[in-house]
Amino acid sequence: MExxxxxxxxxxxxxxxxxxAGQILRNGGLVAFPxxxxxxxxxDALNPESSEKIYAAKGRPSDNPLIVHIAxxxxxxxxxxxxxxxxxxxMESFWPGPLTMIFYKNEQVPETTTxxxxxxxxxMPSDRIASALIKAAGGFVAAPSANVSGRPSTTTAAHVEEDxxxxxxxxxxxxxxxxxxxxxxxxxxxxxxxxxxxxAVTKEMMEAVIGNLEVDKAIIAPDxxxxxxxxxxxYRHYAPRxxxxxxxxTTEAVIAAINRMAEQDEEQGKKVGIIATDETAAxxxxxTVFSLGxxxxxxxxAMHLFEVLRDFDDTDVDCIYSESFEEASxxxxxxxxxxxxxxxxxxxx
Ligand code: TXA
Ligand code: MG
Numbered sequence: 001m002e003x004x005x006x007x008x009x010x011x012x013x014x015x016x017x018x019x020x021a022g023q024i025l026r027n028g029g030l031v032a033f034p035x036x037x038x039x040x041x042x043x044d045a046l047n048p049e050s051s052e053k054i055y056a057a058k059g060r061p062s063d064n065p066l067i068v069h070i071a072x073x074x075x076x077x078x079x080x081x082x083x084x085x086x087x088x089x090x091m092e093s094f095w096p097g098p099l100t101m102i103f104y105k106n107e108q109v110p111e112t113t114t115x116x117x118x119x120x121x122x123x124m125p126s127d128r129i130a131s132a133l134i135k136a137a138g139g140f141v142a143a144p145s146a147n148v149s150g151r152p153s154t155t156t157a158a159h160v161e162e163d164x165x166x167x168x169x170x171x172x173x174x175x176x177x178x179x180x181x182x183x184x185x186x187x188x189x190x191x192x193x194x195x196x197x198x199x200a201v202t203k204e205m206m207e208a209v210i211g212n213l214e215v216d217k218a219i220i221a222p223d224x225x226x227x228x229x230x231x232x233x234x235y236r237h238y239a240p241r242x243x244x245x246x247x248x249x250t251t252e253a254v255i256a257a258i259n260r261m262a263e264q265d266e267e268q269g270k271k272v273g274i275i276a277t278d279e280t281a282a283x284x285x286x287x288t289v290f291s292l293g294x295x296x297x298x299x300x301x302a303m304h305l306f307e308v309l310r311d312f313d314d315t316d317v318d319c320i321y322s323e324s325f326e327e328a329s330x331x332x333x334x335x336x337x338x339x340x341x342x343x344x345x346x347x348x349x
Pocket of ligand 2: 144
């Protein structure tokens, strides 16, 4: 199959292209599209065959459910059994935006879309191309991140092309995704609600609206053996080809340790990569150094993380050391993705 790539301009979103893409989805085909978090690989959420195609295109296990994207809050009530009052308050505050909520599904949603579960994850993105596409497709678009299963999520159309060219009908190119990490997921089918994946909508932001929230233990203590509630969180994810380790400690100690380990590795003939920040990049004496941006701007770090992990796959480094990041605001989301990419290999210094 030949994948069509269509560039869209946010100042003047071309209705013809949106309608063409919407028609592909209505006919059971697949279209990748930008959202404010990462690019999504879209199919008609109410068509079981579309969901099958999504799993096949991504090489994703079909027990790993898809998020259903909507463009109108009212449409939520058409696919779920009930909407708890707390969910309504979160919708008021954070939809449209980078928040996914889990509800008991009704019979409109095929089990292929939810990986056999009786719950469904729903999100209303704020990205205007995404929103226009969802409307053109009939209102319900199932979309996992538009990457081959196991690879870092995609934050540009070029990344999507790298992973999915020839496997899907169309890619809508809206430039770089502004957040760069996938949405926060919160399970509203339990009381208190439970955060299954950290993202740009933080625990503190949600607690200010609805009070106490829990965090899935599989996120807090990944080695605890607790099975994550979001099936996707159990899979190794985002892993670059090279061995990645995250180095934790004070900034000075981390820089010294990475320089020392890089020297030892090079003596053994290994090629070393380093994930640094604008403030620290010049302090590494050897290795291939990529910066995530300014450490003091966490949103910049979040935006570039997946891109830098992908960039390392285009180099021939054998091992990568990464600096670690603050646990405040979007920090937990950054560290969650980084630690998963490293298979939880952490060096404390
Ligand atoms: O930002 C995002 O959420 C992006 C964009 C495209 O919207 N989408 C995304 O989808 O990250 P995906 O499929 O890569 O990640 C969805 C996660 C998976 O870990 C999946 O297991 C979990 O959500 N999930 C989906 N439905 C669920 C459900 N009913 N119960 C528990 N976890 C669920
Ligand atoms: Mg994903």
